[in-house]
Amino acid sequence: MPKRYRDIVGDGGSNILAQVEERQARLRTRMASVRKKVAVTSGKGGVGKSVLTANLAAILAAEGWRVGVLDADLNGPSIAQFLGVRGQRLRLSSDGVHPAEGSLGIRVMSMDLFLRDDRAPLTWEAPSPQGSFVWRESMEASALREFLTDTAWGELDLLLLDLPPGAPRLPALADLLPDLDGGLVVTIPSEVSRLVVARAVELARTHGVELFGLVENMAGYLCPTCGSTGDLFGGEGSAAEALGLQPLGRIPFDPRIASCADRGSPYAVEHPDTEASQALRELAGRLRARLSPEGGAR
Amino acid sequence: MKFLCVGCDEPMGVRSVEGPDLGSVSVTFGCPVCGHQVSLLTNPAETQLVRSLGVKIGGGSPGGPLETVRTALGEQREGALDVKDEAGLVWTAAAEGRLQRLPPIARPMARMAIARYARERGLTTVTPELMDEYRSRGGF
Ligand SMILES: Nc1ncnc2c1ncn2[C@@H]1O[C@H](COP(=O)(O)OP(=O)(O)OP(=O)(O)O)[C@@H](O)[C@H]1O
Ligand SMILES: [Mg+2]
Ligand SMILES: [Zn+2]
Numbered sequence: 001m002p003k004r005y006r007d008i009v010g011d012g013g014s015n016i017l018a019q020v021e022e023r024q025a026r027l028r029t030r031m032a033s034v035r036k037k038v039a040v041t042s043g044k045g046g047v048g049k050s051v052l053t054a055n056l057a058a059i060l061a062a063e064g065w066r067v068g069v070l071d072a073d074l075n076g077p078s079i080a081q082f083l084g085v086r087g088q089r090l091r092l093s094s095d096g097v098h099p100a101e102g103s104l105g106i107r108v109m110s111m112d113l114f115l116r117d118d119r120a121p122l123t124w125e126a127p128s129p130q131g132s133f134v135w136r137e138s139m140e141a142s143a144l145r146e147f148l149t150d151t152a153w154g155e156l157d158l159l160l161l162d163l164p165p166g167a168p169r170l171p172a173l174a175d176l177l178p179d180l181d182g183g184l185v186v187t188i189p190s191e192v193s194r195l196v197v198a199r200a201v202e203l204a205r206t207h208g209v210e211l212f213g214l215v216e217n218m219a220g221y222l223c224p225t226c227g228s229t230g231d232l233f234g235g236e237g238s239a240a241e242a243l244g245l246q247p248l249g250r251i252p253f254d255p256r257i258a259s260c261a262d263r264g265s266p267y268a269v270e271h272p273d274t275e276a277s278q279a280l281r282e283l284a285g286r287l288r289a290r291l292s293p294e295g296g297a298r
Numbered sequence: 299m300k301f302l303c304v305g306c307d308e309p310m311g312v313r314s315v316e317g318p319d320l321g322s323v324s325v326t327f328g329c330p331v332c333g334h335q336v337s338l339l340t341n342p343a344e345t346q347l348v349r350s351l352g353v354k355i356g357g358g359s360p361g362g363p364l365e366t367v368r369t370a371l372g373e374q375r376e377g378a379l380d381v382k383d384e385a386g387l388v389w390t391a392a393a394e395g396r397l398q399r400l401p402p403i404a405r406p407m408a409r410m411a412i413a414r415y416a417r418e419r420g421l422t423t424v425t426p427e428l429m430d431e432y433r434s435r436g437g438f
Contacts, residue, residue, distance in 0.1 A: 002307055005300060012300040012327065013312030019353035090379050096363045097379065114391075116373040123372030126346060135346045142349075142366045150363035 027149045030096075031179060034068070034156040036291045038212070039173055042186040043200030044193045045165030048217035049186050051261045052251070052283075053162040054082035058266030059284040061104035065157040068099065070147055071110035072173065073164035074140050075122050080112035084264025088113060096152040104269070109151045111143070145176055158291065167200035171207035182210035184248065184287065187239055188218045194239055201243050212290050213246030214239060215283060218253040249283035252276045301336060303329035310336070315354075316401060318345050369395040376425075387413055388423045396426050 011017050031037065040053045053069060061067045071079035080086045085100035085108045092098070099107040111122060124139045153159065161180075163169045170183050183204060187197040197214075204211060216239055240247035251257075254276040260267035268280045301310040310327040313335065317323040321342030328335045340348070348354070349370075362368075368379060368391050379391040389397070400408055415432045416424050 002304055003302055003309070008300050008302065008309040010309075012309055015312075016348075016353050023353070089377060092363065092379060111367075114367055114371060114375055114378045116375045120373040120375075125370050125372055126342070135343075138347070139366060139370060143364075146364045146366055 023145070023149070027145065027177070028179075030149050030151075030153065031177070034153055034159045036157065037159045037161065037177060037180050038287070038291070039072070039161040039163050039170055039180060039183045040186060041163045041170045041183045041200070041204075042165060042193075043167040043196040043198075044187065047165075047186050047188045047193060048251070049165075050078045050082055050162050051257060051267075052184075052186060052215060052217060052280075053160050054079060054261060055257075055266050055268045055280050056284050056287065057083065057106050057158075057160055058104055058269050059281055060158060060288065061106050062269060063284075063288075066105070066155060068107040068109075068151075068153050068156045068159045070151075070159060070161045071108070071112065072144060072147075072161045072169075074111040074143060076164060077110045077112035077115075079108060079162050080110040081264060082261045083108050083266070085110075086112060086264070093152065096150045098152045102264075103266070107151075107153060107156070109147050141172070141176065144173075148177060167196075167203045170200070170204045170209055174207060174209045180209070181291070182212045184212050185214045185243075185245060186217055187214060189216055189239065194242070198243055201245065211245055212287065213248035214243060215248050216240075216250045219250035220252040246286075248286045249279055251279045251283065299338075301327045301338075303332060303334055305329075305334070306331040308332075310334075318349075318399070319401070321345050323348070365398070369398045371395075383409075383413065385413065385417075386422070387416060390423060390425050392426050393424045393429060396429055 040049045040056075042049055050071075050073070057067045057069050069079055069083065071077045073079075080088075080100065083102035083106055085102045088100040090097050090100065090113060097109075099109045100113060102108050115122065122140075124136060126135060161173065163173065174180050185197060185201060187193045201211065238247060252275055254267070254274060256271055256274075257267045257276060260270050268277045271277055302308070303310055306329055308329055308331045310329050313326045313328040315323065315325050323340045323345050325338045325340075326335055327338065349366075364379070368374075374392055374395070376390055376392065383389060397405055397409060397412075412424055412429060412432055416422075416428060421428065
């Protein structure tokens with residue numbers, strides 16, 4: 001009987017396994033100087049993942065943490081806008097690609113920095129036009145891996161990853177980045193969001209991804225004129241409890257959160273005295289306590 | 299994927315890798331005992347599958363940081379990631395990407411020739427347009 005696959009040692013020189021291992025090793029080396037890696041996620045779109053990521057980054061950076069943000073939403077990147085680094089040119093050195101730098105020294109990597117203009121969608125060159133969509137997903141995974149590995153992040157206390165909507169995104173990221181510390185789940189107090197988020201939470205659990213807790217965004221409307229808070233969506237009861245997650249905070253709706261984000265200025269820093277900023281700081285505090293239980297700045 | 303020389307019952311080894319050329323890679327394997335050779339010719343989908351894994355058949359020099367992003371992005375912002383060579387000449391990310399699509403052995407020569415062409419014209423930046431111009435004048 002001729003030799004079978006497993007009888008042959010090595011890979012006959014295609015060197016693919018060795019390259020995959022080498023690539024994993026480079027990712028590990030890069031991530032070794034990043035103390036904590038946390039994904040901001042939700043099954044649902046438009047619930048405020050990106051704006052919360054930007055504000056969390058700003059609050060922790062203002063407290064002296066060295067923070068990086070990776071915009072893992074390659075098709076709908078918004079972090080560069082929210083952290084005011086759009087249009088920055090990146091520098092290449094022997095250590096890799098240096099991330100854009102936002103206020104408070106926040107280091108940012110985003111596909112937005114590479115796309116031709118405001119209207120350019122993310123497309124990949126493919127040898128055949130049909131291939132373009134077929135391979136989209138694997139090209140995106142490849143690009144995400146490169147952003148993690150080839151960005152000269154430097155020493156970071158925290159790398160926040162802003163995920164695109166969709167339940168499989170967090171498990172997929174955990175495959176790519178095995179030492180991801182966990183995910184922060186974002187929802188809004190609407191029935192449909194809870195339903196979609198519940199499925200995403202379940203999927204993450206079956207994949208063994210650690211979930212730090214739940215943030216309820218747009219929970220109540222803060223009237224900018226009279227300062228009173230009203231309900232935006234209705235629907236009562238603790239969403240966190242229903243999902244079996246730690247409640248991490250309820251962030252009220254405040255139109256200035258959106259207008260600051262659009263100007264690239266983190267709201268929590270620009271309006272520190274509002275109810276929503278207070279809630280954002282409490283959220284950051286709970287995350288910090290979770291990441292550094294021993295206390296201290298880091 | 300491994301290749302076995304059936305006559306000798308010996309695993310074959312990679313002898314050479316060429317491409318990608320029009321989306322196809324040719325990988326030649328040879329038997330260390332009898333010298334028999336076979337070539338594996340990939341179709342564009344297979345080439346792209348391997349590429350999307352972030353690896354190259356047969357190994358070879360890594361293409362530098364953000365290789366996929368620099369070389370495979372459809373519409374790329376000019377100047378997002380410009381590379382300056384030793385002589386201070388700037389290769390735009392698109393030009394660099396174009397260069398990376400040449401077979402590895404052809405790159406150093408092409409780079410030198412285009413750099414010379416640019417300097418002779420007093421230019422400080424290499425763009426894909428300049429590369430086209432160079433080629434239309436009989437370069438490469
Ligand atoms: N608490 C809030 N108060 C006011 N506006 C908010 C609040 N949270 C988010 N927004 C606004 O809602 C919009 C959607 O937020 P954001 O882009 O952060 O959501 P997302 O979950 O990241 O969306 P996507 O799923 O598309 O990535 C933005 O314009 C943002 O500024
Ligand atoms: Mg977003
Ligand atoms: Zn043989």
